[in-house]
Amino acid sequence: MQLNNARILLTGATGGLGQALALALAEQGAALLLAGRDPARLADCVVGLGGNVQSLCADLTHPEAIETTAAAAREFxxxxxxxxxxxxAFGLYESQNWSAIQQVIMTNLLAPMQLTHALLPWLKAQEKAAIVNIGSTFGSLPFPGFTAYSSAKAGLRGFSQALRRELADSAVEVVHVAPRTIATALNSDAVNALNRDLGNHADTPQAVARQIVQALHTGRGERHFGFPERLFAWLNGCAPGLIDQGLKAKLAIVKRHAAQR
Ligand SMILES: NC(=O)c1ccc[n+]([C@@H]2O[C@H](COP(=O)([O-])OP(=O)(O)OC[C@H]3O[C@@H](n4cnc5c(N)ncnc54)[C@H](OP(=O)(O)O)[C@@H]3O)[C@@H](O)[C@H]2O)c1
Known part of the structure; x- marks a missing residue:
């Protein structure tokens, strides 16, 4: 996909990865419609980028906001x-309240599915179009302490793959990218401490943004970032029992950090 004449709706544009991605896409000459929940942070993002950038405020867990966002995207x-x-939401599943679990599923899985559903007829009518879903290593390597998040990201991976296969005879590409840990505010202090204890590497949002831009350029449907995470995700698909054993050995560490959140 050529990005210099692309017109892109980017959700989560005020976040760590969103801001880096907005900058990387603007540098490629793309026109951007940035979506986030916080008007002040959105305004800062727009000013920082200049050029052909617009924004809209929407909480995507509200169905009416999906409609407003889709309408603005068509107009753009x-x-x-x-x-x-x-x-x-880091923590042991049984200790989390149901509304927090629901919020994770709604934000990470149902909102992308619903927004895609609302925009699909429009995207199919374009000469060239793409849907990019930002997943996670945990979507292929479900992790203790991240049960709801892993479930949502595994669902997003399945959604991306099924939709890509359904749209194989159309001009709409479906790209699913699965970053490992990124140094952003998504991760609480407890998650950062856990990652340090487990020796997990955190990428910068700028490095991940560059890889996503490259995925858009090449149109390769599946991209898993980072080694050895990519290897473990693959191994989980072939021999999940081995990963069960490996993660059982780390469970005490996960539980210790989950108790401190
Ligand atoms: N950080 C990581 O370790 C990591 C690793 C792999 C994948 N990812 C994925 O990368 C993506 C970006 O995450 P990030 O690290 O940049 O996180 P972040 O810095 O916390 O940013 C999250 C963004 O999502 C927006 N958002 C959250 N709930 C929303 C809602 N209900 N409606 C609309 N917008 C909402 C936030 O808007 P507000 O500004 O209004 O809060 C913010 O712009 C996520 O899909 C995440 O799962 C992250």
């Missing part, structure tokens, strides 16, 4: 939708 003339907005 989008041909690329990037479902980037997301939240995390």
């Amino acid at each position: 003339g989008v041909n690329v939708l990037i479902n980037n907005a997301g939240i995390n």
Whole structure:
């Protein structure tokens, strides 16, 4: 996909990865419609980028906001939708309240599915279009302490793959990218401490944004970032029992940090 004449709706544009991605896409000459929940942070993002950038405020867990966002995207003339907005909730599943679990599923899975559904007829009518879903390593390597988040991201991966296969005879590409840990505010202090104890590497949002731009350029449907995370995600698909054993050995560490959140 050529990005210099792309018109892109980017959700979660006020976040760590969203801001880096907005900058990387603007540098490629793309026109941007930035979506987020906080008007002040959105305004700062627009000013920082200059050029052909507009914004809209929407909480995507509200069905009416999906409609407003889709209408604004059609008016803007989008041909690329990037479902980037997301939240995390670290903790043992049984200790989390149901509304927090629901919020994770709604934000990371149902909102991207619903926004895609609302925009699909429009995207199919474009000469060239793309849907980019920002997943996570945890979507292929579900992790203790991140049960709701892993479930949502695994769902997003399945959604992306099924939709890509359904749209194989259309001009709409479906790209699913799965970053490992990124140094952003998504991760609480407890998650950062856990990652340090587990020796997990955190990428910068700028490095991940560059890889996403490259994925858009090449149109390769599946991209998993980072080694050895990519290897473990693959191994989980072939021999999940091995990953069960490996993660059982780390469970005490996960539980210790989950108790401190
Ligand atoms: N950070 C990581 O370690 C990591 C690793 C792999 C994948 N990812 C994925 O990367 C994506 C971006 O995450 P990030 O690290 O940039 O997180 P972040 O800095 O916390 O940003 C999250 C963004 O999502 C928006 N958002 C959250 N809930 C929303 C809602 N209900 N409606 C609309 N927007 C909402 C936030 O808007 P507000 O400004 O209004 O809060 C913010 O713009 C997510 O999909 C995440 O799952 C992150």
